[in-house]
Amino acid sequence: MIQLSRNYSLPEKKEDDLAIKIVGVGGAGANALDRIVLDGMEHAEMIVVNTDVQSLASSVATQKVQIGRVATRGLGAGGDPELGFNAAQESADELRETLQGARMVFVCAGLGGGTGSGAAPCIAQMARESGALVLAFATLPFAFEGKRRTAQAMEALRELQRVSDAVVCFENDRMGDIVLPKAGIHQAFAVADTTISQSVRAIVNVVRRPGLIQIGFDELLSALRSQNSRCLFGFGESDSDNRAHEALALALKNPLMDRGKMLTDARHILVQISGGPGMTLTEVEIVMRELGRHVEDHTQILFGTSVDGKMGNRLSVTLISSLSAEGEVAPALPLRAAKEIASEPPPPIEPVAIQPVTEDATPVVPMMEAPATELEEIAPPAAEIAPPAPVRKERKPVPPREPQIAPVPAPLPVKPPPAKKENFFQARQEVMQFEPITRGRFEKSEPTIVEGQDLDVPTYLRKNVRVK
Amino acid sequence: MASSNLMVGLEIGTSKICVVVGEGKPDGTIKILGVGQAPSRGVRKGEIVDFETAMKCVHEAVVDAEEKSDIMIRSVYIGITGAHIQSFNNRGCVRVSEDHEEIDEQDIEDVKINAREVSIPAPNAFLHSIIQHYHVDGQDGVLNPIGMLGQKLEADFHIIHGVRTRIQNTIRCVKELPLDVEDVVFTPFAAAQVVLTQHQKNLGALVIDVGGGTTDYVLYVDGAVKQSGVLAVGGDHITNDISMGLRIPMTRAEKLKVEEGSTVLGNCLPGETVLLKDDSGFAGKEVERETLNTIIHMRLRETFELLKRRLEDEPFLDYLGEGIFITGGCSQLNGIDHLAEDVFGIPARASHARTMSGLTSAFENPQFSAAIGLIKYAQAVQGDRQQRGRFGRFIGKFFNGMR
Ligand SMILES: Nc1nc2c(ncn2[C@@H]2O[C@H](COP(=O)(O)OP(=O)(O)OP(=O)(O)O)[C@@H](O)[C@H]2O)c(=O)[nH]1
Ligand SMILES: Nc1ncnc2c1ncn2[C@@H]1O[C@H](COP(=O)(O)OP(=O)(O)O)[C@@H](O)[C@H]1O
Ligand SMILES: [Mg+2]
Ligand SMILES: [Mg+2]
Numbered sequence: 001m002i003q004l005s006r007n008y009s010l011p012e013k014k015e016d017d018l019a020i021k022i023v024g025v026g027g028a029g030a031n032a033l034d035r036i037v038l039d040g041m042e043h044a045e046m047i048v049v050n051t052d053v054q055s056l057a058s059s060v061a062t063q064k065v066q067i068g069r070v071a072t073r074g075l076g077a078g079g080d081p082e083l084g085f086n087a088a089q090e091s092a093d094e095l096r097e098t099l100q101g102a103r104m105v106f107v108c109a110g111l112g113g114g115t116g117s118g119a120a121p122c123i124a125q126m127a128r129e130s131g132a133l134v135l136a137f138a139t140l141p142f143a144f145e146g147k148r149r150t151a152q153a154m155e156a157l158r159e160l161q162r163v164s165d166a167v168v169c170f171e172n173d174r175m176g177d178i179v180l181p182k183a184g185i186h187q188a189f190a191v192a193d194t195t196i197s198q199s200v201r202a203i204v205n206v207v208r209r210p211g212l213i214q215i216g217f218d219e220l221l222s223a224l225r226s227q228n229s230r231c232l233f234g235f236g237e238s239d240s241d242n243r244a245h246e247a248l249a250l251a252l253k254n255p256l257m258d259r260g261k262m263l264t265d266a267r268h269i270l271v272q273i274s275g276g277p278g279m280t281l282t283e284v285e286i287v288m289r290e291l292g293r294h295v296e297d298h299t300q301i302l303f304g305t306s307v308d309g310k311m312g313n314r315l316s317v318t319l320i321s322s323l324s325a326e327g328e329v330a331p332a333l334p335l336r337a338a339k340e341i342a343s344e345p346p347p348p349i350e351p352v353a354i355q356p357v358t359e360d361a362t363p364v365v366p367m368m369e370a371p372a373t374e375l376e377e378i379a380p381p382a383a384e385i386a387p388p389a390p391v392r393k394e395r396k397p398v399p400p401r402e403p404q405i406a407p408v409p410a411p412l413p414v415k416p417p418p419a420k421k422e423n424f425f426q427a428r429q430e431v432m433q434f435e436p437i438t439r440g441r442f443e444k445s446e447p448t449i450v451e452g453q454d455l456d457v458p459t460y461l462r463k464n465v466r467v468k
Numbered sequence: 469m470a471s472s473n474l475m476v477g478l479e480i481g482t483s484k485i486c487v488v489v490g491e492g493k494p495d496g497t498i499k500i501l502g503v504g505q506a507p508s509r510g511v512r513k514g515e516i517v518d519f520e521t522a523m524k525c526v527h528e529a530v531v532d533a534e535e536k537s538d539i540m541i542r543s544v545y546i547g548i549t550g551a552h553i554q555s556f557n558n559r560g561c562v563r564v565s566e567d568h569e570e571i572d573e574q575d576i577e578d579v580k581i582n583a584r585e586v587s588i589p590a591p592n593a594f595l596h597s598i599i600q601h602y603h604v605d606g607q608d609g610v611l612n613p614i615g616m617l618g619q620k621l622e623a624d625f626h627i628i629h630g631v632r633t634r635i636q637n638t639i640r641c642v643k644e645l646p647l648d649v650e651d652v653v654f655t656p657f658a659a660a661q662v663v664l665t666q667h668q669k670n671l672g673a674l675v676i677d678v679g680g681g682t683t684d685y686v687l688y689v690d691g692a693v694k695q696s697g698v699l700a701v702g703g704d705h706i707t708n709d710i711s712m713g714l715r716i717p718m719t720r721a722e723k724l725k726v727e728e729g730s731t732v733l734g735n736c737l738p739g740e741t742v743l744l745k746d747d748s749g750f751a752g753k754e755v756e757r758e759t760l761n762t763i764i765h766m767r768l769r770e771t772f773e774l775l776k777r778r779l780e781d782e783p784f785l786d787y788l789g790e791g792i793f794i795t796g797g798c799s800q801l802n803g804i805d806h807l808a809e810d811v812f813g814i815p816a817r818a819s820h821a822r823t824m825s826g827l828t829s830a831f832e833n834p835q836f837s838a839a840i841g842l843i844k845y846a847q848a849v850q851g852d853r854q855q856r857g858r859f860g861r862f863i864g865k866f867f868n869g870m871r
Contacts, residue, residue, distance in 0.1 A: 038712060441708045441718060445512035445681075448551065448700040450774055455701050458709035459766040467713040467759045 020044040020204060021102040021132075025120040026084070027052060027076075028110020028139060028189070030059045035193040036108075036200055037061055040466040044106075044204060047098055049123065051087045051115045052076035057447065060457050065098055067091035067119060077114025081152050084118020096126050105132045106200055107164070110192075111153035112141035121159035128163060135203065136164040137196050142172045168320070170195055170233070198235040202272040202318035205306050232266060237316040244283035247273075247317040248290050264296055266321040271303040275315040279307060287317055474501075474539060475850070477842025478526070478647075479547040479655060480638060482511050482681030482704060483797060485525050486836055487533035489541070490843035492850065498843055503830045504533025513681035513700040514549035514655075516637050523641050530645065543648035545842040547655035548638055549684050551700035553595065553630040558583050561622045571604065571613045575621050583625040593632040595654055600624040600692035609690075626693040628654050651849060656684035656696060658841030661848075662821035662831070663793050664688065671789035675819075676775070676808070677838060678798035680704050683771055684838075687779065689787045695779055699771065703798045706767050713763045714755050720744060724760065730802035731765045733758070768804060772811040785814070792816035795837040 022044050024033030030048045037046055037060050048061040053074035056064045066074065068087020077083040088095065099105060105127035109116030120136065127134045138160060141149040161167050172192060236250025273279075273287055284305055291301065442448075448455040453462060460467055473492040479485065487504040506529035510518030534541055560583025564575055580597055588594070602610040604618035613621060639649050660675045669688040677684040680703045686696040703725070710729075711721035728742050741754040779785050791814050794804055799818040808816035821831035821840045830836055 441704050442512065444517040445515070446551065446700075448513065450699065450701075451777075455705065455770075455774075456708075458705075458712050458763070459770045460709065460713060460763055463766060463770075465762070465766060467763055 019101075019103040020106070021047055021099060021104075021127075022106040022200060023047045023049055023099075023108065023123060023127075024059075024061065025049045025107060025109040025123060026113055026116030027055050028113070028192075029108045029116055029120070030055050030061070031189065032108045032110075032137070032193045032196040034060050035190075035197040037461060039197050039201065040461075041201065041204070042464050042466065045102075049095070049098075049119065050076075051084065051119075058443075060461065062454070062457065062462060063098065065091065065094055067095065067115075077118060079149070079152075080114045081118035081156060082114075084113075084115040085122060086118070087115065088119035088122035092122075092126065095123060096130065099123070099127045099130050099132070102127065102130070102132045105134050106137060106203075107134060107160075108137040108196055108200070109156075110139045110141075111156045111160075112145060112149035113152075117152050117156035121156060121163055124160055125163040128165070134164045134166075136160045136167045137200060138167060138169050139192050139196070140169060140171045140173075168199060168233075168322070195233060195235075198318060199233055199320055202235070202270075202320060205272055205274060205304070205318075232269075232319065232321040234319040235316065237314050239313040239315070243313075243315040244286040244317075245290065247315050248287050251317045251319050252294065264294065266295065266299055268300045268302060269295060269319060269321040271301060272318040272320075273303065273305045273315065274311055274318075275305075275307065276311040276313060277307055278313065279305070279311075279315055283315060291319075473847075473850070475843045475846035476533070476541050476544045477547070477658070477839045477846065478530070478544040478642065479839040479842065480511060480516065480522065480526060480641070481508055481679055481835075481838075482514055482702065483679065484508050484835065485529040486839040487529045487541070487544070488830065488836065488839040488843055489533055489537035489539050490840070490847075492847045496847075496851075498847060500830050500840070500843075501539060502533055502535075502537025503836060503839075504529045504531070504536055506532060508680075511681070513551060513702075513704075514679070514684075514698065515552075515634060515681075516641055519637075519641060523644060526641060527645055530647070541647065543650050544642060545650050545658075545846045546638060546642055546652055547658055547838050547842055548595070548630070548635060548652050549655045549679075549682050549698050550630065550634055551682070551698055552592075552634050553628065553654060553698050554592075555626060555628040555696045557600070557624060557626055557694065558586050559622055559624050560584070561620065564619050564621055569617050571616050571618055571621055573614065576614065576623075579621050579623040580625065583623060584627065586627075588627075588629045591631050591633065592629045593635060594627065594629050595635065595652065596626075596628040596657065598626040598628070598657070598693045600626055600694070601690075624692075626696065628657070628696060650846065653842055653845050654684075654686075654696065655838040655841075656686040656698075657693065658839075658845050659684075659795055659837040660686050660688070660693075661841040661844040663795050663819050663837055663841070664790075665822065666691065668790040668793075672784075672787045673790040674779075674785075674788055674792045674814075676792060676794045677796040678702060678768075678771075678794060678804075679796040679835075679838075683775065684796075685775060685779075687784055687788075689784050694784045695782060697778065699775055699778070701767075701771050701774075702796075705771075706764055706798070709763045709767050710760065714760065716744065716753070716755075724755065725764065725801075728757070728760065729764050730761045731768050731807045732803035733761055733765050736761070764801065765807065768798075768801070768807055769811060772808055776812055785812070788814055793819040795819050795834045797835040799834045 020043060022033065022036060022041070024030045024036075024047070027050065030050055033046055033048050045063060046061040047063040047065060048056060048059040049065045049067055050056050050059075051066070051068045051072040051074070053066060055076075056066055068077070068083070068090050071083060071086045071090050072078075077087060105124075107120050107124045107127065109120035111117050111120070116138075120138070124134045124136055138153075138157060140153050140157070143150070157167065157169060170192060172189075234251035234254035236247040236253070238244075238246035238250065240246055269291075271287070271291060273284055275283070288301070288303065295301065442456045475490050475492060475498075477486075477488045477490070485506045485508045489501045489503070491499045491501055493499060506525045508522070508525055510516060510521030510525065516522045530541055533539075560579040560581070562575060562578045562582055564571055579602075580599075584594060584597055601608065601624050602613040603622040603624075604610050604613050604616050605620050610616070635652060639652060642649055656675055656677045659677050660669075663675050664673050670691040672689045674687045675685065681700065682702050683699045684697075685699075687694050706729075707718060707722045707725055710716070710725055711718045714721065714724075716724070724742065724744065736757040740757045742757055742760065744753045744755055776785070792808050792812060794808060794816060795818070798804065799820075805816045805818050808814075818834065819837075820834040821837050831840055
């Protein structure tokens with residue numbers, strides 16, 4: 001319908017575009033979802049689910065599902081997870097219909113209240129039953145929110161872990177460190193929202209974006225999956241002359257990364273590097289080499305890069321990993337995956353995955369040492385986007401990998417941290433943005449809904465056109 | 469008011485409140501004596517959401533107009549808009565009574581009442597029944613049937629209605645000032661009275677008033693209103709989009725839109741930026757010009773596309789001999805005429821009230837089209853009433869002259 005000039009192209013209506021759905025559940029989930037929408041998310045359907053009509057009305061997501069009309073009368077679950085659970089059950093049909101057709105579902109919720117804690121596990125389960133791969137993103141309450149909330153959250157987390165393929169869990173208390181002590185709770189929540197947004201984006205990028213090296217679902221799951229885990233997360237972005245180094249330094253500086261110290265205990269790390277067409281292999285190499293200094297020999301580094309014209313001169317590094325709290329060796333497989341794999345030959349975990357690609361004539365290592373080759377030349381043009389993200393069912397016992405999927409070779413030998421470590425971390429602290437998500441100018445007015453669209457939401461967001 | 473040919477139009481817009489004082493001349497022209505203005509607060513999408521605040525702003529604008537025109541304002545014609553306003557076309561039919569052969573005013577009233585005997589939603593009230601054409605004993609296209617001989621009188625009307633309480637809200641705000649309300653007029657209908665000539669109405673034209681909170685429209689074919697309505701999207705949406713897209717406060721986004729914005733894409737140098745000056749002394753933020761224009765372009769293109777789809781419910785877009793006239797504050801956005809042409813496939817131009825005597829600066833501003841149009845409307849109504857004398861007063865606003 002819409003014809004636009006040469007400056008941008010609207011996403012084609014590919015069937016594939018519907019493959020990823022991101023669901024925000026409860027008030028916190030809705031806010032995190034808004035953050036994701038505002039930061040720009042292509043390739044995914046955004047769905048907000050809540051009992052609370054006010055929160056639904058103010059969300060910028062395009063799809064909204066009110067649950068528990070009878071159970072909660074549009075007023076929220078009042079901190080009672082049972083009510084949240086009942087609400088999801090009451091609206092099960094609508095939820096199933098909304099989730100249908102997704103290959104991958106992200107469920108985001110703040111645990112501790114009623115709706116997120118009660119309904120998010122139900123939704124994750126429904127999504128799995130419909131055949132999707134389910135990743136949950138959850139926050140745990142601040143200690144000052146009280147013991148009851150924490151207990152509710154822990155119970156909900158256990159449920160989520162039971163029904164999801166992987167859970168990425170952020171502790172608000174640790175997140176709070178990011179914010180200056182005098183900052184209010186809203187800023188702390190805003191940081192949580194931003195963190196969720198960045199990690200969801202990184203993971204979507206990893207599985208969807210056309211890139212030089214694509215990471216498959218298997219690798220992704222091994223990096224995220226592990227029971228009772230604690231999530232390590234870092235994000236950094238820079239456009240300076242030394243941007244690769246700076247972006248990584250910033251990512252390592254994230255409190256959820258414990259200044260890189262924690263990385264030594266991680267068994268898998270997922271690294272996603274995004275940059276504009278000018279990003280060079282040398283820069284990718286810089287990131288990988290420097291990261292190598294922070295991890296042990298046996299750690300498996302999974303990395304993906306993506307070239308995105310909109311990044312301009314910026315380069316970003318996202319690190320995601322999970323730490324087993326009880327030092328488990330083998331990550332627990334989620335129920336279904338375990339069942340599926342049981343009848344198959346041993347699943348390809350570390351040993352196989354760290355082999356360099358063999359079918360590909362060019363081994364990865366020499367390629368990375370090549371002089372500043374412009375990635376643009378190697379990366380497939382955006383038009384002929386790389387094959388659709390692999391589906392779980394396609395998982396093969398021994399990975400005959402597609403050329404693009406190339407796990408990084410064993411990390412470079414761990415060197416002692418350089419003497420000038422102080423300088424290493426001197427990079428400018430990224431300024432976080434705190435924007436309250438409200439309906440802004442249209443707060444008091446009746447929403448403008450025409451042809452089923454909420455016209456108060458910016459057009460460029462609804463048409464999935466990324467600005468900036 | 470000193471003399472009955474003094475008329476005042478009041479538009480409570482989403483972004484500004486505008487009071488125009490005009491004087492009707494015996495030759496039918498209008499002289500603008502003064503324009504009062506105040507920024508509008510407490511109004512969203514054309515409707516009052518904060519009564520107290522809006523009332524203060526209206527008061528401010530009225531005082532301003534009184535000072536500028538040196539006239540005490542007692543009564544006003546008010547413009548009204550909002551997403552609740554709807555319209556449709558309907559035909560009324562009456563038998564001319566046996567006791568007279570010539571069609572008279574009473575028959576015309578009867579046929580109008582008959583045309584209104586159609587159900588509109590219970591909470592709604594009629595705003596206008598605008599005559600399109602009469603038919604006498606099956607003869608089409610009669611403009612004035614009074615005095616004609618006939619037995620069956622039919623009339624096509626364009627009927628505009630809206631939610632009663634929401635209309636009353638605006639009336640109440642004005643009455644509490646206190647000012648008398650002479651009449652309530654759908655704003656694009658008022659604007660069309662000064663943006664279009666009779667000739668243009670006859671040839672067919674679409675007026676689009678892109679204001680702060682709403683985009684109002686009225687379409688004429690064969691000299692008659694065929695379609696009209698409101699889309700609750702306007703300049704505020706553009707500003708909000710810019711604010712969110714560029715992560716800048718609304719006030720800055722508004723300034724950026726007005727001073728630098730354009731709907732034209734692909735006209736900027738690669739990497740061309742606008743520097744946002746920071747009052748606090750920090751280094752300003754740079755904004756890519758093409759990004760800004762893209763945000764504006766996408767919103768306006770979508771608005772025009774939605775409007776086009778709405779108008780396409782009926783065949784009239786094919787009969788616009790004179791094309792499209794865009795007015796209202798946003799019509800000043802660079803390239804908006806070409807964008808409308810592109811979407812509708814019909815010639816379009818940005819437009820404002822045609823010349824009258826008096827304050828030139830007033831009618832050259834497209835933000836005032838509706839308020840000035842109210843004066844033109846008032847003049848037509850008053851002329852109508854005077855012509856019909858006592859009887860005219862009896863039927864009140866059921867006058868017939870205005871098209
Ligand atoms: N990231 C983030 N977390 C939040 C936000 N608001 C609250 N939280 C956290 O999320 C937990 C759950 O709160 P909500 O999401 O508001 O609760 P809910 O799921 O809507 O449940 P009810 O309101 O009881 O229906 C709280 O205990 C907070 O720790 C937010 O805006 N962002
Ligand atoms: N020079 C300009 N260029 C672009 N937009 C403008 C300009 N002047 C005013 N506007 C916009 O026009 C809108 C107000 O138009 P107006 O017709 O006065 O609306 P309303 O009748 O709803 O108050 C605002 O969104 C304002 O930003
Ligand atoms: Mg809530
Ligand atoms: Mg207006």
